[in-house]
Amino acid sequence: ITKEEAIARIEAKSLDQLLHPGFDEKVLNASTPIGSALPASPGAAAGRVYFTAKTAKEAGDRGERVILVRLETSPEDIEGMHASEGILTARGGMTSHAAVVARGMGVACVSGCEAVQINEEGKYFTLNGNTIKEGEYISLDGTAGNIYLGDIPTVEAEISGDFDTIMKWADEIRTMKVRTNADTPADAAKAIEFGAEGIGLTRTEHMFFEPDRIPKIRKMILSKTAEAREAALEELIPFQKNDFKGIYEVMEGRPVTIRFLDPPLHEFVPTADADIEALAKEMGLTFEEVKATCESLHEFNPMMGHRGCRLAVTYPEIARMQTRAVMEAAIEVKNEKGFNVVPEIMIPLVGEKRELKYVKDVVVETAELVKKEMNSDINYMVGTMIEIPRAALLADEIAEEAEFFSFGTNDLTQMTFGFSRDDAGGFLDAYYETKIYESDPFARLDQEGVGQLVKMAAEKGRSTKPNLKLGICGEHGGDPSTVEFCYKVGLDYVSCSPFRVPIARLAAAQAVINNK
The missing domain is CATH 3.50.30.10 (Phosphohistidine domain)
Structure with missing residues (x-):
């Protein structure tokens, strides 16, 4: 049999068993x-x-x-x-x-x-x-x-020599790139072992939960003035910068997309009275003041609340701090290791061109300032996540301000179906039993509905910018049927968790074979 036939016969999903x-x-x-x-x-x-x-x-x-x-x-x-x-x-x-x-x-x-x-x-x-x-x-x-x-x-899982051969064949056939979602150098290194060609999503929020950092982000949240917030954020720059340097060093010049802060601020504030007490003491505030601020951040529907780029619109200093950390890290790694790092800064949850432009202006201003300070001519890109249906509908306008789109299909699925991924588990079983839905829309992309938005955004975006880079970074990036769909609509890459990279590589090759 030919290489193509061999690749076509393997069920991509079954690779999971080999890797765990x-x-x-x-x-x-x-x-x-x-x-x-x-x-x-x-x-x-x-x-x-x-x-x-x-x-x-x-x-x-x-x-x-x-x-x-x-x-x-x-x-x-x-x-x-x-x-x-x-x-x-x-x-x-x-x-x-x-x-x-x-x-x-x-x-x-x-x-x-x-x-x-x-x-x-x-x-x-x-x-x-x-x-x-x-x-x-x-x-x-x-x-x-x-x-x-x-x-x-x-x-323990064992990967044999045959596995490497199959993967090599898959890489010869596929045209779509496979990246990984990784927040730490260790995750990134694991993904490279599995054949990832870049990072499609680095979530910056997990970095703030380390014990030595969470007090600093809490200080920022409780500050009453922009100056006080900037002072608190200033303390975070060295930490963020080292996180990014670690990832850039492991990636050795491969592309890395860094998503700016996405979750609502209430996720960072303390809930236990003892923690609130300690924070109040450190900031010279009363217990009541701190508790009131923490409670005021509570939202009825945080998923659709004050998060993503909305944080950067209200507090541009957050975007400034993150941009400085990204740019300084990239320039230092380029100078120290000689890797050609091109940072890709991704602004999440955009639904309007002016919103993206506002945050992008803050990013570009800071990035150019850092380049000047460090005497560097490094290139960088600013793009956005398409995860709100309105952004898909107006993708031609949004593309005027974006150098790449990455489809955040987890949120795009939630907002298109109108149910939250954390609550839907309670009633979706009834939908599978009654055959209303064939499969879990969070595990396998709903190609008719959500897929139509992805296809439309890809076409509209490229009608404005023919060379607009397109990828997907939702969990769907590791699902074989979704990978084939992404190939058909012309995406440049899919991105998935490190252990699903081999599945995506094989599925991307099968997509080419199935659509000849």
Whole structure:
């Protein structure tokens, strides 16, 4: 058979099993699951149960294997997630925070298990009549979505020489580039191992949750004047700059798209009274003042609230700080290592050309200032995410101010369907059973509806700028049917979590073969 036939016969999705640990078949066959939910991130994991990021991290530091069990996760749980072998959540869908982060880290995750009743005070959870206490073992099968009692032995994934041959053939055939979504140098290095050709999405918010940084961002949020905010942000520049330098060094001149701050500010403020007290003391404010500010940031629908580029419109100093960190990092790495770094700055959640222009002007002004200060002639690009339907409808106008588009299909799907990815898990099952929907629109792109917006934005954008660079950075970038769709509408690249890069490479080759 020919290379093409060989490539066409492999099911791209099945590569998942090669890249993640699995359970010992004998033991697994003798075990019965005590519950099941969404298979949010593939692989097998067994460990002791912990209920908070803090206790999970402490247990991990002691050398224990950890399974983190949460109602749902948020960016501040990141350290605990890093320490875990697997994650189980009671809420959330295939693109919830837990699912996206777990896939990026290659950690098994079962999400949206509504039968899980967690008692954090009592340090136990119940599931279908079973009570599991903190420190007891459970096992998770993230590929099938099953949960087991006890410690089932896992078997490491093995990648053989045949795998490399198949991948080499796929790379010869495909025309679309494959990038990765990576927030740390370690994730980026992993993705390069799997054949990624760049980074399509670096989320900058996870970098702020490190213990030495969160007080600084909180200080910025509580500041009453632009000067005070700038002073607080000034302290963050060295941290952000080092983060970016680490990523640029690993990427060795490959393209890197950095998304500016996206989540609403309330995600960064403390909720526990003790933390509020400490922050008040540090800032010379009363407990009541700080608590009132934290509460005032609460929004009824944060997903559609004060986030993304709206933050930069209200607080341009945030965009200034991030631009300075990106540019200084790029210039320093170029000078120190000789890599030709071309930063791609991505402004999220744009819905209007003037909005993009306003933030872009701040970015360009700062970038040019840094170039002058550092005597550099480095090139950079400013683009946007297309994740609000209005941006897709007016893509020809938005393209006048953007050098690239990246489709944020997670948010674009939420806003097009009008349901939130964290809540939809509760009722979508009924939609699959009644055959209203064939598949989860967050796992496989809805080509009729959301896809039509992507296709239209691609065509409209390129009618304004024929050489407009187009990519996709939602979780859909690792789904084979979506990869083929992206090829058909003329995208330059897809971007997905590191462990899904081989799937995307194979799917991109199959897209060429299927559409000859």
